[in-house]
Amino acid sequence: MTTARAHANIALVKYWGKRDEKLFLPTNGSLSMTLDGLYTTTTVELAERDELVLNGETQGPEALGKVTRLLDLVRAMAGSKAGARVTSINQVPTAAGLASSASAFAALAGAASKAYGLALDDVALSRLARQGSGSASRSIFGGFVEWRRGERADGLDSHGVPVVPQSHWDVRMLVTVLETAPKSVSSRVGMRRTMDTSPYYPGWIASAAADLVEAREAVLARDLAGLGAVMESSALKMHASMLAARPPFTYLQPASLAVIQAVWAWRAEGLAGFVTMDAGPNVKVLCAATDAEELAARLGALPGVEEVLVCGPGPGLSYEVS
Numbered sequence: 001m002t003t004a005r006a007h008a009n010i011a012l013v014k015y016w017g018k019r020d021e022k023l024f025l026p027t028n029g030s031l032s033m034t035l036d037g038l039y040t041t042t043t044v045e046l047a048e049r050d051e052l053v054l055n056g057e058t059q060g061p062e063a064l065g066k067v068t069r070l071l072d073l074v075r076a077m078a079g080s081k082a083g084a085r086v087t088s089i090n091q092v093p094t095a096a097g098l099a100s101s102a103s104a105f106a107a108l109a110g111a112a113s114k115a116y117g118l119a120l121d122d123v124a125l126s127r128l129a130r131q132g133s134g135s136a137s138r139s140i141f142g143g144f145v146e147w148r149r150g151e152r153a154d155g156l157d158s159h160g161v162p163v164v165p166q167s168h169w170d171v172r173m174l175v176t177v178l179e180t181a182p183k184s185v186s187s188r189v190g191m192r193r194t195m196d197t198s199p200y201y202p203g204w205i206a207s208a209a210a211d212l213v214e215a216r217e218a219v220l221a222r223d224l225a226g227l228g229a230v231m232e233s234s235a236l237k238m239h240a241s242m243l244a245a246r247p248p249f250t251y252l253q254p255a256s257l258a259v260i261q262a263v264w265a266w267r268a269e270g271l272a273g274f275v276t277m278d279a280g281p282n283v284k285v286l287c288a289a290t291d292a293e294e295l296a297a298r299l300g301a302l303p304g305v306e307e308v309l310v311c312g313p314g315p316g317l318s319y320e321v322s
């Protein structure tokens with residue numbers, strides 16, 4: 001029986017689109033910040049057949065199927081036919097509406113590989129987690145993390161690499177939780193549709209490699225304004241490409257746009273926050289640790305904002321001994 005914990009991450013340069021859907025190989029490299037405070041804890045014990053219990057509730061075939069797919073990869077490496085009972089708890093405040101697939105598949109990769117007797121290094125774990133959910137490849141590592149696109153058709157060179165550790169930079173990611181309905185288009189379906197139909201998708205891809213270089217350098221130099229500029233550009237180009245898809249779709253809600261415009265207005269007055277958004281309505285705001293309290297208070301007072309979570313850089317995958 002093995003228990004592993006992995007933290008959520010927020011992409012500063014986004015992943016949106018796969019060049020290989022089966023192996024989860026991305027069309028471009030991405031870069032993220034791992035978050036403290038938000039994590040998934042997963043226990044794996046070998047059993048007669050696969051079973052998934054998430055936050056105390058036994059899951060049906062859809063969620064279990066994704067877990068079984070990852071377990072099959074582990075079983076193939078370990079030469080085992082045993083089933084596994086997977087018990088997982090998401091430490092993400094309820095109603096946060098935050099995607100948990102990154103922390104979930106990173107924790108599963110760690111716990112399952114150990115439970116089946118494998119001793120995988122972090123790069124191998126990242127490749128494995130990637131095949132559960134692309135963004136999970138980044139949650140194996142702490143601090144700021146790059147997911148390399150890779151060139152190989154077999155995906156061996158497509159995995160996370162640490163850029164700087166958790167201690168490198170005292171910034172905060174403020175996660176606004178908006179009062180809205182759950183997302184209608186999954187990221188998997190949304191990225192597929194954008195790639196297939198949006199005339200803006202090639203433009204997004206054309207600038208992604210340069211964005212990655214710029215973001216990596218800004219992180220290394222602790223340049224908040226520089227990182228903020230490229231981070232906003234990466235996110236909004238991605239969302240613009242979705243608006244141009246057929247049929248069109250967007251994760252931007254009226255309250256999302258109101259938060260973005262408020263952050264821009266405060267920035268013009270000298271309070272430096274920078275926005276990003278993923279496949280849901282919540283807006284995340286990057287800022288210096290010293291500005292987090294003021295910005296969180298202002299964000300919390302905006303109409304439609306239910307809650308603001310304040311996250312610093314978080315740690316990589318860890319294990320609990322039981």
Ligand code: FM0
Nearest residue numbers: 011014015133134135187188278279
């Ligand atoms: O995190 O189809 O990993 O880079 O969050 O499971 O591989 O859930 F804004 C969107 C995450 C995409 C950007 O996609 O997709 C990012 C996104 P999967 P994911």
